[in-house]
Amino acid sequence: MPPHNNSRNTIIFIVIASIMLLAYSFFVMEPQTQKRRAAQEAAAAAEATGPITAPQPSAAVFTTDRRTALGANGTQRVPIETSTLKGSLSLTGGRIDDLFLTDYRETIAADAPAVELFRPEGMRHAFFAQFGWSGPNIPGGVPGPNTPWQLTQGATLTPTTPVVLTWDNGAGLRFTRRISVDDLYVFTVTDTVANFSGQAVTITPRSGVLRQGVPSTLGRNQVLHEGAIGAFGDGESYRTEQLKYGAWSKKPSVEHESTGGWLGITDKYWLAALVPPQDEKIEARFLVEGDGSDAAHIATMDGEAHTIQPNTQITETRHLFAGAKRTDLLVGYQVSRARPRFV
Numbered sequence: 279m280p281p282h283n284n285s286r287n288t289i290i291f292i293v294i295a296s297i298m299l300l301a302y303s304f305f306v307m308e309p310q311t312q313k314r315r316a317a318q319e320a321a322a323a324a325e326a327t328g329p330i331t332a333p334q335p336s337a338a339v340f341t342t343d344r345r346t347a348l349g350a351n352g353t354q355r356v357p358i359e360t361s362t363l364k365g366s367l368s369l370t371g372g373r374i375d376d377l378f379l380t381d382y383r384e385t386i387a388a389d390a391p392a393v394e395l396f397r398p399e400g401m402r403h404a405f406f407a408q409f410g411w412s413g414p415n416i417p418g419g420v421p422g423p424n425t426p427w428q429l430t431q432g433a434t435l436t437p438t439t440p441v442v443l444t445w446d447n448g449a450g451l452r453f454t455r456r457i458s459v460d461d462l463y464v465f466t467v468t469d470t471v472a473n474f475s476g477q478a479v480t481i482t483p484r485s486g487v488l489r490q491g492v493p494s495t496l497g498r499n500q501v502l503h504e505g506a507i508g509a510f511g512d513g514e515s516y517r518t519e520q521l522k523y524g525a526w527s528k529k530p531s532v533e534h535e536s537t538g539g540w541l542g543i544t545d546k547y548w549l550a551a552l553v554p555p556q557d558e559k560i561e562a563r564f565l566v567e568g569d570g571s572d573a574a575h576i577a578t579m580d581g582e583a584h585t586i587q588p589n590t591q592i593t594e595t596r597h598l599f600a601g602a603k604r605t606d607l608l609v610g611y612q613v614s615r616a617r618p619r620f621v
Contacts, residue, residue: 340402347400348376356441357434362462362601365396367435371423372443372455374465375399375406377600379548395548395600402572404490405543407550407598409455409467412580413481418449420481427455437461450475463601464611471584472591480585483594486578487543487550491571492523496545506564506577507549508541510534513557521564526575532564541577544603553597558582 341347348355348366355366358377365377377396384390397405411420421427425445432441440458447453456468473479496504506521516539521532534541541562542551554560558581565576584592599611 339400341400342402344376344398344401347398350398350400354429356429356432358459359434359436360459360461361437363459364392367457368398369427369429369443371408371425372410372421372427373398373406373408373423374598374600375404375408379602382547382602393548395550399490402491403493405488405550407465407485407487407552407600409469409483409485409596411453411469411471411481412484413479413583416447416449416451416479416481417475418447418451420447420451421445421453435459451479462607463599465598465600466595467598468593468595470591470593471586473586473588476588478585478587480583482583483581483596484578485552485596485598486576487552487598488574488576489543490574492527492575496523502546504545505543506532506541506575507544507551508534508562508564508577509539510536510541510562511539513537523575526564527566527573529564530566534562536560536562540599541579542599543575543577547603549599549601549603551599552577552579553599554579554581555595 348368351370354369355376356369358365358367358374362379362381363377364380365374367374367376375396375398378392378394380392382393384393395405396407397403399406408423410422410425413420427443427445430442430444432439435441435457437458437460440456443455443457445453450473452472452474454470454472456470458466458468460466467485469483471481503520503522505523505526506519508519509516510519511517516536519534521529526532537559538554538556539560539562540551540553541564542549544550560582561580563576563578565574565578567574567576581594581596584594586592601607
């Protein structure tokens with residue numbers, strides 16, 4: 279074969295091989311790279327979300343039976359009983375997710391049921407509050423939405439009988455949660471984290487109020503605000519921020535930085551609000567996760583990170599207001615407990 283034919287064949291081979299390599303890179307390697315990147319981003323997002331995650335059942339698996347939802351997956355519960363509240367908290371995740379306001383009725387009928395505020399996951403329009411921690415690369419992890427807390431003190435949460443929950447992550451961190459409630463609508467959640475491992479860990483307190491979907495009866499009032507609400511400031515002056523359900527659904531993430539303050543979700547007459555220590559810097563977010571009528575609306579806040587040295591412990595206290603927006607009551611909380619712009 280003439281030498282020039284060999285050269286030509288070599289060139290043709292190189293060109294074909296280059297085309298095949300480019301095609302392989304474009305059609306095989308690039309999609310795999312994008313898939314890995316998406317998986318990494320999803321993992322990072324899940325870590326960032328921490329204990330506040332949106333339930334994702336399809337319409338086919340929602341239950342209308344509250345007892346079924348309350349006992350899903352063998353969940354154990356702690357009763358809540360006060361002169362104004364009745365319900366329970368879940369030991370799975372430590373959620374406060376079952377709550378009725380016994381001073382108020384759904385209708386004016388004498389036998390009408392008490393107003394429902396919180397509703398457990400598994401039912402359509404689940405609504406609950408959750409407290410926990412976030413932190414990267416924590417051996418054994420931190421408490422999340424499926425953490426099996428153990429009831430170690432108390433039996434029923436009342437104004438005179440707090441309850442204590444514990445969870446050990448199996449890698450040297452012990453989480454102890456004391457929950458108390460006053461005779462009206464304020465829960466106090468005190469988390470203590472003890473580090474028995476041989477290395478320092480850094481974790482951040484995170485809490486949130488989540489409503490999955492917006493019931494058709496909400497979000498239509500053009501006079502009174504319904505949706506996301508909070509008060510944010512620098513420790514001296516505060517501003518009230520509001521985001522109606524309609525506008526909120528169009529903004530998947532709205533962030534605020536604050537020293538103290540509070541945030542939550544409000545309806546016409548009722549409010550679920552998280553209150554951090556008033557001298558603590560927080561990062562607050564109003565989020566929407568998912569699509570359609572069952573999209574989760576989440577008001578969440580991160581407190582200041584804590585580094586826990588070996589054989590030491592730290593404590594974080596947060597509050598939850600879950601009740602009626604009575605002006606006299608809110609004014610009392612604002613004055614007596616230094617809640618900025620709580621009215």
